[in-house]
Amino acid sequence: MHTFEFIRPADAAEAVAAAAQAKTAQQGADVRFVAGGTTLLDLMKLNVETPARLIDINRLPLDKVEATPDGSLKIGATVRNSDLAHHPTVQRDYAVLSQALLAGASAQLRNMATTSGNLLQRTRCMYFRDTAMPCNKREPGTGCPAITGSNRTLAVLGTSEHCIATNPSDMCVAMAALEATIHVQGPKGSRAIPIGDFYLLPGSTPNRETVLEPGDLVTHVTLPALRSGSKQVYLKLRDRASYEFALASAAVVITIAGGNVTHARIALGGVGTKPWRSPEAEAALTGKPANAANFRKAAEAAMRDAKPQSENKFKIELARRCLAHALQLATTS
């Protein structure tokens, strides 16, 4: 691991100022915030991340889950994944988020990993993690060996000729379906970014994964109040029963009246280069009877633009069945 300067800021403003001098907030950033450390320290040991300065935000007062006057839920940046999953309000009103969090990682990692860290979780693509290999995400312009190489677990949605790396998060898939807003404090002030605008497609710049700029500190996430009677499910399919990243997952938030779907929010995990909201599936369902035939049509709509690689064609049908089954579970629970 490379040497670095370790800083513990007194408040968020000091943290932002210390990070604002960075050249980039994206891959290869020379300044990093650290909270749980479960992604960052892993990548620092691999020399994939080599920050010269590490800013410890664990002792900033960002560890609360609070109801707000407008009925939304405010989740602090350093709330641990385990605390969020077991929070009574989250379990009662945002069950899809609790289920997604508990489907991720291990109990130990969930005790460490935070809301903001999970938002910025990095891909598990083996070429990204291995500095002996070319990788456009890690070193722009070096190529993507995954496209002709080992790509069984990689993405089928949102890929480009430069990168097919999967976003590995479960939490973010649930947050995409819940239409979360990410709140950032930066050198020029604070701003609120809908989660749908937070992540970037790889395109020709896979090293840029989010809209964050140097000094931007994620302070909290808000979840809007949900319509009453909405049903929620997170379903995750993987190579083993526990402690594994998704091959395909689906987050479903759905409201039904008189047998018809009146409102649907759907996101997929394990198949996209970012947490994959599917307006196509939502449109295919809204106003239609909640039955297996329409669930299948929605699943087909969600994967219409999927592009398989040499080893991961199976993910397309797996994701369809995952979504159709999640819809079935949500509407029969």
Add this chain to the structure above:
Amino acid sequence: MRDNPHSGPLNPTRRTFLSTTGSTAAATIIAACVPADANSAAGHSDSTAAGADGPNIEGAVPIVLRINGKDYQLRVDPRTTLLDCLRETVALTGTKKGCDHGQCGACTVHVNGRRVNSCLSLAVMHDGEEITTIEGLGTPDALHPMQAAFVAHDGYQCGYCTSGQIMSAVALLKEPCGPDDAAVKELMSGNICRCGAYAHIVAAIQQVRKNS
């Protein structure tokens, strides 16, 4: 090994023998690892002094860890993981290094009462915090109930993952967990046992849960 009453210059353990005979080479390597400007890079201009019994590492940061109920004043390179700090700086070697990437659970310890992977955390991030390791659970004469249950149910073969398994299992007792074996397996999935002692481990945990 300062906490081990059975080891000392006249009664060396395997570990004190190895660390003593290797000390000359180790000191050279440590010096080579620390860059000349590490002092200013770490932001601690007063950090040249060595700890009471640690090597003189430039750029080291002073921290206090409360480990198994006892305060340790330490100076650590900021890169030192909590795992390496426990094993190499404090010489509590019951906590094991397996994958060193948060995938196997051998390094599981409790921080402020919660289980974590000590390999994916920096020691400096835990200044002032309370750490419990396997050495803090019980003694050979008075085992923690979980340690006794692992012995009774033969919850290991080679034993390398065992301290992590036990630290995880003890933490699990205070976490939301359903009554059946499947719930225990799910919450123990972050601890890999290459010998495959899983069935016995689950039996040991279930026995302690029933008795508590």
